[in-house]
Amino acid sequence: TDFTPHLLPAGSDLFDPAVDGQHLAPLQNMAHRNPSIVVVGAGVAGLAAAKKLKEYGFNDVTVLEASEKLGGRVASATQGHVCVDTGAQYIHGTSEKNPVYCLLKKSGLLNQIPEMGEEAFYSNKGHKVDANFARRAYEAGEGIIRYRGSNTGKSLGEHYAEKTQDVIDHLQDNDNHLKTRMQGILALVGKDMLIDVGASDLHRISLDSWQYYINMGDSLNVAGLMFQLVDMLLEDFPKDRLLLKREVSKIKWDGSFSVAPPHNEPLPAPTESASEEKIHQYPVCIVCENGDEILADHVIVTISLGCLKAQASSLFIPSLPTEKIEVIDKLCFGNIAKIFLEYEEAFWENDVGSISLIYEDDTPASVSTNKMQWLKNVQSFSVLRPKERFGNILIGWCPGDIADLVETMTDDELSTAMTEHLKMFFGRSDIPRPKSILCTKWRSNNFIKGSYAFLPVGVDGQVMDTLAQPLVGSWHPDQDLQVLFAGEATMKTLYGTVQGALLSGHREADRLVAHYKKTVAPTSTTSLDKQV
Numbered sequence: 001t002d003f004t005p006h007l008l009p010a011g012s013d014l015f016d017p018a019v020d021g022q023h024l025a026p027l028q029n030m031a032h033r034n035p036s037i038v039v040v041g042a043g044v045a046g047l048a049a050a051k052k053l054k055e056y057g058f059n060d061v062t063v064l065e066a067s068e069k070l071g072g073r074v075a076s077a078t079q080g081h082v083c084v085d086t087g088a089q090y091i092h093g094t095s096e097k098n099p100v101y102c103l104l105k106k107s108g109l110l111n112q113i114p115e116m117g118e119e120a121f122y123s124n125k126g127h128k129v130d131a132n133f134a135r136r137a138y139e140a141g142e143g144i145i146r147y148r149g150s151n152t153g154k155s156l157g158e159h160y161a162e163k164t165q166d167v168i169d170h171l172q173d174n175d176n177h178l179k180t181r182m183q184g185i186l187a188l189v190g191k192d193m194l195i196d197v198g199a200s201d202l203h204r205i206s207l208d209s210w211q212y213y214i215n216m217g218d219s220l221n222v223a224g225l226m227f228q229l230v231d232m233l234l235e236d237f238p239k240d241r242l243l244l245k246r247e248v249s250k251i252k253w254d255g256s257f258s259v260a261p262p263h264n265e266p267l268p269a270p271t272e273s274a275s276e277e278k279i280h281q282y283p284v285c286i287v288c289e290n291g292d293e294i295l296a297d298h299v300i301v302t303i304s305l306g307c308l309k310a311q312a313s314s315l316f317i318p319s320l321p322t323e324k325i326e327v328i329d330k331l332c333f334g335n336i337a338k339i340f341l342e343y344e345e346a347f348w349e350n351d352v353g354s355i356s357l358i359y360e361d362d363t364p365a366s367v368s369t370n371k372m373q374w375l376k377n378v379q380s381f382s383v384l385r386p387k388e389r390f391g392n393i394l395i396g397w398c399p400g401d402i403a404d405l406v407e408t409m410t411d412d413e414l415s416t417a418m419t420e421h422l423k424m425f426f427g428r429s430d431i432p433r434p435k436s437i438l439c440t441k442w443r444s445n446n447f448i449k450g451s452y453a454f455l456p457v458g459v460d461g462q463v464m465d466t467l468a469q470p471l472v473g474s475w476h477p478d479q480d481l482q483v484l485f486a487g488e489a490t491m492k493t494l495y496g497t498v499q500g501a502l503l504s505g506h507r508e509a510d511r512l513v514a515h516y517k518k519t520v521a522p523t524s525t526t527s528l529d530k531q532v
């Protein structure tokens, strides 16, 4: 390999930061070299872990990213002349508890956020629906669907069908038309939930999904700004330690590897011999698709749950423990698609921020997708605001297997379908075709494979703790934490969010600090010299 990040000068300036108010022993005392740490994946979790480790004083940190871009699911693309967020665009929780909110606020970016705009509702009968009525009905549905079950073992679909039926039954009015419309709006709420979760069927989702969840406050749409978070996470991190187009294909994590002799052949178990002083041995060897091999003391794996599902059995040597593989199997990795439609002129009103399409024949009991009628699950659009910045762009959202489907369609097919769809709801034949169209492709992105994790019925969020558990090897009984795991799917309190990813990265950086704090007592440097 032409890259040897593990070979740092001895006695590098690794200093003790204050952690939780306590001081660590100066890390340069603990060993004759820095621990070598490799982070796999430069999404928010990976970048946050790397930045934090750097802040803690670890100097030998390298990030390996498979794609050509940093940021993972916090991503942008250019449409027309503007930059749009193809991944995350909402801060889920506008409070000081949320580090993503704090970072964006500190940068002053949040001063640019426009008003949300009005909600507009249209019926499949081709007319506008009274917004006051629709909003009240929508809120009633949200109150039901946002229920935080705890150990119920039920599905969200079962709960939603049951409780919304109570609402319908108790409507004073005998007006069947009103009941039908109410059902349509409650179904809309259910369909929007499928987008939030990335699932295809409410009956698939556990009602207990949010029992450990931390609500950090209201959501804020930061369209066009979220990807700037990536630059903030990169600040002060040495750019030569961020390696793009380095797809990791093997993580040999329980061996004894050395830079000499050549070819990084595994060596026999370490001995007390003098040669050990010269040849450092590493428990982890990370092999990249391009042939690079990088030796490390620790590797933090931050690849998505979708990638873990695809690679769990081939990526790790030795294989992952059965318990970990079972958890990866049990958790679901959903998908959503964002379809950006750019128009010459807006056909919606100036003050509109969102457009919802109500199928009056829908019922809340049957909220699931049907590929044969896929347009029924393209019911929610948001307007990119302000117009002066974005021009006239609508984002259509779709969930689960409908997202999988639209990813495979051509721009022309999508453009035709969306135009007919909008014509029907607006009751207008003069709705133009978009002048450009951009559809996200998260499922077919080989380095992501979907949108975010969700909990299916019967799976408790605690399995995410199991996913987060580090691996401890057996080769060196006195070395551990060879493999650590971060990423949104490892956070039962915040999965599916940017701050969940970020905090999972911090958690693993903290774990390593605590590890060295535990293993390094200022008075016992001799044993430590042997250890690392």
Ligand SMILES: Cc1cc2nc3c(=O)[nH]c(=O)nc-3n(C[C@H](O)[C@H](O)[C@H](O)COP(=O)(O)OP(=O)(O)OC[C@H]3O[C@@H](n4cnc5c(N)ncnc54)[C@H](O)[C@@H]3O)c2cc1C
Residues within 6 Å of the ligand: 040, 041, 042, 043, 044, 045, 046, 064, 065, 066, 067, 070, 071, 072, 073, 074, 086, 087, 088, 089, 090, 091, 092, 246, 247, 248, 249, 302, 303, 304, 307, 336, 337, 338, 440, 442, 447, 448, 450, 451, 452, 486, 487, 488, 489, 495, 496, 497, 498, 499, 500, 501
């Ligand atoms: C369309 C969409 C909309 C979203 N909207 C929101 C939102 O509004 N608000 C919100 O809070 N969250 C949202 N999310 C979720 C949020 O984006 C994610 O939870 C978060 O970004 C995940 O970060 P991560 O670091 O865990 O994973 P990732 O971002 O997936 O990072 C993993 C990285 O690993 C790399 N990688 C994969 N395999 C390898 C390999 N073999 N070798 C090396 N590198 C590899 C990948 O290329 C990627 O860069 C959205 C997600 C999507 C897809």
